[in-house]
Amino acid sequence: MHSIAINDAHCYISGKFTKACVGIDGSSITRISKEKLEGEITFSGEDLILIPAFFNAHTHAAMTLLRGIAEDLELSSWLKNVWRVERKLGKKEIYWGTMLGIVEMIKSGIAGFSDLYIHMDEVARAVGESGVKAVLCYGMADRGDQEKAKKELEIGEKFIKDWNNAYEGRIKAIYGPHAPYTCTPEFLEIVKERADELNTMSHIHVSETEWEVNEIKSRYGKTPIRLLDSIGFLDGNVVIAHAVWVDDEELEILRKRKVSVVHNPASNMKLSSGIARVREMIEMGINVALGTDGAASNNSYNMFFEMKTASLCQKIKYMRADAVRAEDVFRMATENAYSAYGMKGGKIEEGYPADIAILSKSASFHPAYNPLYSIVYSASGEEVQHLIVNGQIVMEDREILTFDEEKVLRKVESLKEEIT
Ligand SMILES: [Zn+2]
Structure with missing residues (x-):
């Protein structure tokens, strides 16, 4: 029995x-x-x-609360709008926003997700109570301020120690430096060192837009992937979101270092960031997983939609109907996502x-x-x-069955006015 x-x-x-x-x-x-x-x-x-079931390999679940506040803008203007509102989000907002994201994910067959955001204790609590799985990290950004760097690392590290393996192992807590344009190379070096010492992983946004590549080149004289490689940041314990603007040599670096990439096609197209070179990544043997990114740039958490979008945009990028096939995107949404984070699953x-x-x-x-x-x-x-x-x-x-869906919807509606 x-x-x-x-x-x-x-x-x-x-x-x-x-x-x-x-x-x-x-x-x-x-x-x-x-x-x-x-x-x-x-x-x-x-x-x-x-x-x-699917694993959504890159999201910011509580961004459901920002859904619809910054529409039809490219990434830099979009971020300005989002950051302005994000400052107002406290623990209560993050908890209920995450719960709403989890409602959407459960309803479309997503068993787990990778989340990089703020007030992560609340995200962990939402994951625990709802019965889903998650890879969670506090989104750290030092922005060149040494005091801030110290504080951010402390928060990120405390989160890992408090939550890794919690709820029957349903939570995996890792490091989440936000991006090379919000974190200095010195800070990223320390993060990588600590991640290795704690035998954990890191998740980071990289080369999402052309602006980012130019910005990093003008600050450090190198493209983002080359910069990360030059400080020893890249290896199989690193999962990067986006990798839209990468050249041939950078793809080769990702392959050689066994870095997993999370492709977020709807978000990349909505913010007019670009279309990643997924077909080539798959051909080279790079592990590519699929993510929705946050609800403010998607605007939903639905892996069926994401799989179709991924497949369609690759067909047009390469003008080949078999550029990325149904079985490829299905694997990206399931087993590739689990294996990116070193977990068994997706089969x-x-x-x-x-x-x-x-x-x-x-x-x-x-x-x-x-x-x-x-x-x-x-x-x-x-x-x-x-x-x-x-x-x-x-x-x-x-x-x-694990929580009251109606209550989540009511709570989120009641928070709307405070947020905007
Ligand atoms: Zn993101």
Whole structure:
């Protein structure tokens, strides 16, 4: 008897759909079989589609609160607007803003996310209470001020010590220096040193815009990736968001140093930052994951939308219909995202964490030749019926079981006036 059994569903296993039964015990997938399994809780039905749940590899979840405050602006003007409002965000706002982000993520089959922001204790609490998983880091920026550098490092480090491995290991806490244009090379060197000492990882925004590349070149005489490499910052324990403006040699540096890249296509297009060289990164063997970025530049947390967007914009960038295929973006949204952060997950396989989304077929899933194409090119997210994270059912029949969704929406509406 398994704690949860899912029988006769179309399961995405080893890159293709097959009819199978999946048993879950504790936090793991313990059995995959052709025979029906018994479970204390059972889901069954030939219409069900079972996939590994998504991991949103780069976001600022609480930015739901800033959704719609700075529209149709490029990054530098957008940031000015965002930073002005962000100053007003306190602990309460970050908690409820994150909860709203988690509502959206659960509803579209996301089991976990990587978050770089402020008041991270509140983000950690929201993750703990909602039952999802997260890689969390406090967004540090020294801006050339040594006093500030010391304080920022203290906050970042305290957060790691307080929260790493919390809630049955659902939280992984790492370092989050914001970007090379807000952090000095001296500061980044110290961060990397500390990260290595604590045997942890770092997540940073790099080469998001052409402006950033020119700014870093004029300050330090090198492009951002070259600068980071020259101070020994880059290795397999570093995950960079964006990498939109990189040249051939920089791609080679990323490959050689085993750096993972998080591609955020909707945000990059919305802020007119550019389109990353994802096809080439994949061809070179660079691990590319998919992220939504924050809700102020997306404006939603929906990996179905992000997968389709990623695939479409690469097709146009390279003028090739097979530039990035459905299976590529699906891998970016699942196993590549887990492996970027050194975690096991993103596959339906015995011994893997039970992070599973169970979908029903919407009208656009018919005729169902290959559900993968429906998932990447047709789905809206409404198809996700049940979500299991770490072996716990967090959503059943589209109802979130771990917290009161209505209360989150009411709270966020009540905060609106204070924020604006
Ligand atoms: Zn970001």
